[in-house]
Structures are given as structure tokens and as C-alpha cells.
Amino acid sequence: MAQQARAVVTRAAIISGAAAVFQQRGYGSTSLADVCAEAGVTKGALYFHFDSKEALARAIIESQHELSSAIGRDLVASNMRGLNAMIVMTLEIADQLHNNPVVSAGVRLTIEAANFASPVDAPYLDWMKAAEVFLRRGQVEGDITETVEVCSAAHFLISGFTGVQVVSDVLTRREDIQQRLVEMWHMLLPGLVPTDRLADLLTLPERIRASRQAALGQH
Template sequence: MVLQNRAKATRGAIIIGAAAVFEEHGYGSASLTQVSEAAGVTKGALYFHFQSKEDLARAVIEDQHRIVLAESESILNEDRPGLTAMIILCRAFGLQLLHEPVVRAGIRLTFEATAFGPPVRGPYEDWIAVMEQLTERAKTELQIRLSVDAAAFARYIVASFTGVQMVSGVLTGRADVMQRIEEMWGILLPGIMHENFHEDPRALSRLISAAIPSPAQSPTVPAP
């Protein structure tokens, strides 16, 4: 058991070290020597867990996806109204980009995946599927207009968020990413909100940067 725990800790340290290297240098310029130095492990220990740089990159992407999924499941289990849950999911992802090096590295590697294999589709497909389900829920709750195509809107939200955080990364190193995500929702909400849902769009978009209310305090859903 002690050896098992030690191996698990070593593997975790390697992934964290690899995330730091991949985030800074990208897949093409990163070396396993840099990773072993960043992780504080020997090359032998690194090769015991990962046979190649490609294996290591895929492990970082998998860990990034695991972190995002865990946070998403936690938010979805709070049973909030659909539209509120969508906004809070974007908030959580934005905070992960600020505070989780593995998430930042995983996102970069998904864009560089063609350098070591086929494009990485899974994380985006999963996120789109969740957003589509929440859009359908928000339509039944009369928060989102019934005319909104749930699948199209889900793809648009994921694409918009991806573009917003990328531009924020280029211009400010993501220092303003939460503000930019809030602006994104501030622009989108007036065009999609149901006519019988009278919540202030600005108040909803401020969920990105404000303290998150408990599910019981979330914006109310009008009766059908």
C-alpha cells in the first residue's frame, strides 16, 4: 500500500510538472528533461509512468477533463434552474483557468493535439452535451425562449467561451477572463431570455463575478 501511494504521488507530481512545462512551452518545444526537472523526479521514474511525451500529454488532457467534469457534476447536483446552472458552469471553468495549471495546460494541448495524434473531441463534445441539456431545461422552465435551438445554442456557448478565454489569454494572460466571460453573457442573455422571465440580464451575467447564491436563492422560474 505504501509503494502504491508513493507511485500515485509520483505520477501526480509528474502530471503537475508536465502541465507547467506544456503550458509555458507548448507540446512541440517541451522536453521530458524539462518535465522531470519541473516534477522533481528522475528520468527513470518518469519513464516508469509514461513511455513518451505523447502519453504524458494525453494524461494531462485526461486529468484536465477529470477536474472539469468533477466541478460540473458538483454544480449540476445542486439542482439549480437551467440558465443559472449554465452561467455558473462558465464561472467555474473561468476560475479553473485562473487557478488550475493542469486545466490551462490541458486546454492548450487540446489545440495542439494534431501534433501528436487526432484532434481531441471528447471534452468539447461532453461540454456541448451538458449545455444542450441545460438549455432544454431552461426552455421548459421558461427562462429561455422556446424558439431557441438547444443544440445550436450549446455549440455557440462553448465556441464563444473558448474564443473569449483564448483572446483573454493572448491579450492579458487571462487576467481579465472573468470580466470577459461576464460580458459574453451580458450580450447573449437579452436575445435568448423568455418573455415571461423577468430577471434582470445584468444581474444574471454578474453571477460570473459575484458571490454565488444558494440554489434556494437562485432566480425564480416563472410558472408555465
């Protein structure tokens, strides 16, 4: 049992160290020696858990995907209105990107996955599926126009979110990502919500962001 516990700790240290290096240098410029140095483990220990750099990168992506997917699953299972849930999902994943090195590295590696032997598309597809659920829920609730084509809108929303977070990372290390997402929603909502509800719903992203910040500030 003690040996198994040490293995779990070592694997976690490798994931954490690799995430820090991959996030800083990218997949192509990172060596396993860099990872060992950052994680404080030997190459033998690293190879015991991961037989290649790609296997290690995929493990980080899987960890990131599980952390981010949990947000979508919880919101899908909740009673939150569809439009609200969709906005909350983007803001909460943005928090992860800004504050969790594994999530940040996993997203960067997903973008750089052209270097891998096979593509990595599950994170994007799962986010799109969650967005489809929220859009359909919003249509039933009257917050999303009935003429909105759900699959196309979900694809565009996740593509837009991806672009916003990448540019925010490049320009400010994601310090401004929440504000940029509020701006993104202000641009998108006129094409999604009924005209007679636009005035009220246009302020929804900022209200949700302010409410979340206030809640976080209480803890």
C-alpha cells in the same frame, strides 16, 4: 504498499511538473528532459509511468477533463435553474483555468491536439452536452426562448467560451476572464431569453459573479 505510495507521489509530481512546462511552452516546444527537470524526477521514473510525450499530455488532459467535468455533473444533478447553472459552469471553469495549472495546461493541450496521433474532442463534447441540459431546463423554466435550437446554441456557447478564455490568456494571463465572460453573456442573452424577461436576466451574470466572489471572500 510503500513502493505503491511512492509511485503515486512520483506520478503526481510528473503531472504537476509537466503541466507547468506545457502551459508555459506548449506541446511542440516541450521536451521530456524539460519535464524531468521541472518535476525533479529521472527519465527512468518518467518512462515508468508514461511511454511518450503524447501519453503524458493525454494524462494531463484526462486530469483536466475530470476536474472540469465534475463541475458540469454537479450542476446537472442540482436543482439550480438551467440558465443560472450554465452561467455558473462557465465562471467556475474559468476559475479553474486561472488558478489550477493542470486545468490550464490541459485546455492548452486540447487546443494543440492536432499534433496528436488521434483527436481530443471529449472535453468539448461533454461541455456541450451539459450546456444542452441547461438550455432545455431553461426552456421548461421559461428563461430560454422556446424557439432556441438547443444543440446549435450549446455548440456556439462552448465555442464562444473557448475563444474568450484563449484571448484572456493571451492578453492578461486570464486575470480578466471573469469580466470578459460577464460581457460575453450580456451579448448572448438577448438572443436566448424571452423579451419580457430580458431586463431582469440581463443582470444575472454580474449578480452571479458578485455572489460567488462574496461567498469566496467569506472563507
